Amino acid sequence: MTATAALATPRARRAWPRAAARVSPAALLVLLALVGPLLAPHSIDKPVTMAYGSAGGEAPLGGDQLGRDVLSRLLHGGSTLIGSALAVAALVTLLATLSGCFAVLSPRLGRLVERTADTAILLPPVLGIMLLALAWPGGGRRAIVVAATLLGTPYATRIVAGAAAPFAHSGFIEAAIANGERTWRLALRELLPNLRSTVLALFGLRFVEAVYIISMAGFLQLGPQPPEADWALMIRENSSGILLNPWAVVAPALAIGLLAISVNLAAETLAPGHRRKGEPR
Template sequence: MSAATAAATRTRPLPGPIRAVRGIAPALLLVLLALCGPFLAPHTVDTPVTAPYATPGRDALLGGDQLGRDVLSRVLHGGTALIGSALVVAVTVTLLATLLGCAAVLRPALGRAVERTADVSILLPSVLGIMLIALAWPGGGRGPVVIAATVLGTPYAVRIVAGAAAPLANSGYVEAAVTRGEGLAYIAVRELLPNLRATVLALFGLRFVEGIYVISMAGFLQIGPQPPAADWALMVRENAPGILLSPWGVLAPSLAIAVLAISVNLASTSLAPHSVRKAVTTS
């Protein structure tokens, strides 16, 4: 093998699925850690074990928070609910967007209604909409945030799926299925969806990242989980006043959120077709 051939082999880009696996690995490790974290935590989440904003020591490897609770234990406990909520948002939005997006390109009247709904949704900033819904919801909690993120995120996602499915709807095999008298469900499942796998996977991953962002933002604003709950976003807010005394109380949950979001985003964009990548990431 010549030197030029060897160099070309070394610089050849990896296939999308391989890049996706490499990109998602840190997120998978974080998810596994979040699931096993409560069993690995050295202390309970609500028991002070050291002085407030204490530096790292033997009793608290990452130091203490504003009440002297172990930061490491709270980080290990704090990711499960956040990841689970973002997963619910991603699965629900992706499922609704896939069904409505395929139906929209096959039924022009529905497509026009979806487009108008998305145009109206753009006028309402997502952050403001989530705050209004969550604050007006009786009892509050994380549930209203998840519902608001799903409702406000679906119209954008539907337009993305519809945009990717529109060229397929005019293809010969779809027209042949229509001519045979096949139903809407058959055409969507058997003819459109197999050709939208990459788009749907990318949409799922990026809606998961959006869910992490929205739910974390709500937690930082104390919309959703309330003290003394162990939550990564809530930990950032609670420990921000003592960041100079005990920085790990802010850095540890912030890094966990950032690594999770970035790794899933990289994996999703590596799967997305180039033509829809920009549309998905900017919605």
Template sequence: MTATLPVAAHRTSRRRRTIALTAVAALPLLLALAGPLIAPHTIDTPVTAPFATPGDGAVLGGDQLGRDVLSRVLHGGPLLIAGAFLVAVVITLTATLIGIIAVLRPGLGRAVERSADVAILLPPLLGIMLIALAWPGGGRWAVIAAAIILGTPYAVRVVAAAASPLATAGYVETALARGESTPYIALREILPNLRATLLTLFGLRFVEAFYVISMAGFLQIGPQPPASDWSLMVRENASGILLNPWAVIAPSLAIAVLAISANLATLALAPDTTAKTVTRS
């Protein structure tokens, strides 16, 4: 004899876990976005001696020019988060559109697959440098464009791989038999079944864009001094790490904490794919 156990406990546990993970992930993100509002000083005002240790004038000490490290860290979050978010959104939307159409149009799909394979072979660092240095004026927008261009091919392959089994599902074949258009099938039949894949893809693209923009800042390809960019702060203050370690540790921790927070947010919001019922004999 087989009976179905209640699933209320599972759903309650899942809901509590989602709330807890969302709260843990949201706090650092909100703090980073609100940083400029609570920073005690401006980003370019010297308040202490160069590489001064933490004291009354600067909670985390001074940087190479005597500017408040804490204030510069608090000012550095919004633009970095906005850039990574923009990259993740554009890549996810573009990959979704191309990936779904590719599986519904096999001829186009083969061309997309070959093009993506070639693009993926380009070393990311070399690609970023080529695109950013060729971009008129360079700067943050050049790095964002490079991250989008280099991140889209891989994302297209992920979406196409997830959508391929759905394209041969019975409900899709039924829609094709009814004469439904490609946009209808893509939006109404396939896209709703890709929610978990797309949410995970968005989270991964956000974290990757976060690291790409940070790496470019460290290499001084993107934001330029006196911008309060976290990775740029690490590079600028590396020479004084023994005098005031916080000038390097604080922006490094900020990058790591926000990347982890983005992963936790993705994990919390991902649809539950576990079984909804448990059976016993």
């Protein structure tokens, strides 16, 4: 074993508890959201208290505007939000990674990507989502996922292209081009392995953005519709009674914020080459 490897092993062991501590909150929140419907003590549409009933008894977090159990609706409302956000993040990251890698290898495609991204950035996200969601037949959550994917891909492509540009002009790419390698092989076999950190960080950021976009759409009632249990919809429905039962609004708002922060922190920690500030190299 070399001296470098011998030093790296203890460092990796010391870093593992830190990484686990930073990833665990996101994993626990996602797991809780996925199994939440199985843990809910009541049905999401069954009144158990008076309107905006206080916390206690059969309703640990009180009741909502119709007397339904806030805790039960909170446990039901996370799985669809996480699933939609994961779908948006995965689609945007995949499309942006592929188009970004090809864009730096093709000047014509690169110019097209740059102009498309500039146009998409000028369009206010809320307006774009509203137009696409209202134009989509039937609207609903699927329309929000499509809108968030279409609006998020151009800017994400520019990020990937910017990270891939230095590698596109490096010696190993020029050597591969001289050997007659095709563009798709250059993009997938030469560029992509060098962008793992960027891609993972991009996925985390896109997930956070998707959570906020889908939550915003739910608050505007462009996605899920009553009586569906949804965190953003819960905030909108119960905002008028926040002084009567604050948990009906505070609990879903905290869930959205904690989910976004913890997942972003986990993605940053899992990114290759991540180091805490001041950690030895």
